[in-house]
Amino acid sequence: MMREEGVLVRVPASTANLGPGFDTLGLALSLHLWIGMKPAEKTIVRMYGNHLEGLPSNEDNLIVKVAHRLFREVGQTIIPLEVEVYSEIPLTRGLGSSATAIVGALFAANALLDEPLSKQALFDMATNIEKHPDNAGASLYGGLIVAAWDGKQAYGLNLALSDSLTTVAAVPRFHLETKKARSILPSQYDMKDVVFNVSRSSLLAVALSTGQHDLLGVAMQDRMHQPYRASLVPGLDEVLKHAVRHGALGAALSGAGPTAIALVERDEAKIAGLIQYMSDTLAQHGVEADVFQLDPCTEGAVWLEGQASNIHDHIPVSSSS
Ligand SMILES: Nc1ncnc2c1ncn2[C@@H]1O[C@H](COP(=O)(O)OP(=O)(O)OP(=O)(O)O)[C@@H](O)[C@H]1O
Numbered sequence: 577m578m579r580e581e582g583v584l585v586r587v588p589a590s591t592a593n594l595g596p597g598f599d600t601l602g603l604a605l606s607l608h609l610w611i612g613m614k615p616a617e618k619t620i621v622r623m624y625g626n627h628l629e630g631l632p633s634n635e636d637n638l639i640v641k642v643a644h645r646l647f648r649e650v651g652q653t654i655i656p657l658e659v660e661v662y663s664e665i666p667l668t669r670g671l672g673s674s675a676t677a678i679v680g681a682l683f684a685a686n687a688l689l690d691e692p693l694s695k696q697a698l699f700d701m702a703t704n705i706e707k708h709p710d711n712a713g714a715s716l717y718g719g720l721i722v723a724a725w726d727g728k729q730a731y732g733l734n735l736a737l738s739d740s741l742t743t744v745a746a747v748p749r750f751h752l753e754t755k756k757a758r759s760i761l762p763s764q765y766d767m768k769d770v771v772f773n774v775s776r777s778s779l780l781a782v783a784l785s786t787g788q789h790d791l792l793g794v795a796m797q798d799r800m801h802q803p804y805r806a807s808l809v810p811g812l813d814e815v816l817k818h819a820v821r822h823g824a825l826g827a828a829l830s831g832a833g834p835t836a837i838a839l840v841e842r843d844e845a846k847i848a849g850l851i852q853y854m855s856d857t858l859a860q861h862g863v864e865a866d867v868f869q870l871d872p873c874t875e876g877a878v879w880l881e882g883q884a885s886n887i888h889d890h891i892p893v894s895s896s897s
């Protein structure tokens with residue numbers, strides 16, 4: 577069955593890795609992507625807000641390609657789509673924009689066809705397209721997720737996260753494609769670095785889920801990707817080394833970067849001090865960045881069924897175009 581009236585979905589951004597949990601740990605964040613989708617005579621993608629400039633408005637748009645992939649998967653004839661997109665998530669900054677778009681497209685296409693696929697099947701498809709399950713799992717399920725992928729099926733478990741935690745994100749005003757940030761990584765690792773990461777990542781999952789936040793400084797250390805990617809983000813090394821002295825519980829490169837993200841107690845003075853420290857440090861290295869508190873998001877992808885399915889209800893007037 578095709579919902580001729582169309583559907584509207586909302587999907588959160590995410591931060592991947594949290595330091596040592598490379599391609600494994602993900603946390604949904606309170607910045608969102610909205611996708612409205614309905615059958616049309618001709619495919620057209622209308623985009624709103626400042627973050628989507630330059631993306632294709634035809635069948636080449638990632639959201640249309642992924643929606644059509646789901647149609648093929650369930651044996652549905654490919655039809656043109658009218659897609660409206662509004663995003664609060666900056667692209668290619670390490671906040672999972674591509675996974676959000678992929679999860680959103682799958683979620684919307686599935687809703688349009690009255691949900692032939694389970695959430696697990698959407699997770700498998702999203703991970704097969706994105707190639708790592710950390711961002712995809714967080715965007716789909718929300719909250720903190722531990723995820724794995726065997727090349728076909730994705731596995732994910734949500735962990736509880738204390739309400740007392742929030743994050744400070746420093747989002748540089750330059751783009752860094754995940755592809756480039758992965759190409760810089762070694763293809764082989766020394767055994768002691770592997771042990772270092774497995775131990776930190778395991779410690780991190782338990783420390784977060786049991787509220788042992790005093791361990792986060794150690795548990796968020798990484799030797800697998802951040803030391804290599806630091807050359808792409810001036811000032812990152814220093815932020816990661818000293819954030820704890822400036823109020824953070826721990827800090828990491830967000831996803832493939834260039835955003836740096838720190839976990840911090842929900843304490844106004846600590847948050848303000850950390851924002852100041854991260855802004856000043858990046859500025860000293862010539863990096864302009866937007867630095868702000870960014871709350872974790874417990875809710876994953878949702879179909880805004882029953883609400884007015886009008887994307888314009890969700891777009892701030894200043895962002896409409
Ligand atoms: N809303 C969207 N609509 C269409 N395409 C999108 C959308 N969001 C992201 N993309 C595509 O994904 C690309 C960004 O993916 P990339 O993996 O490089 O960065 P990211 O997902 O923002 O960061 P990270 O994976 O490190 O968290 C964009 O250049 C664009 O091609």
Ligand SMILES: N[C@@H](CCO)C(=O)O
Pocket residue numbers: 592593598599600672708710711754757758801831832
């Ligand atoms: N785990 C991925 C996240 C980026 O999408 C990486 O660090 O390359």
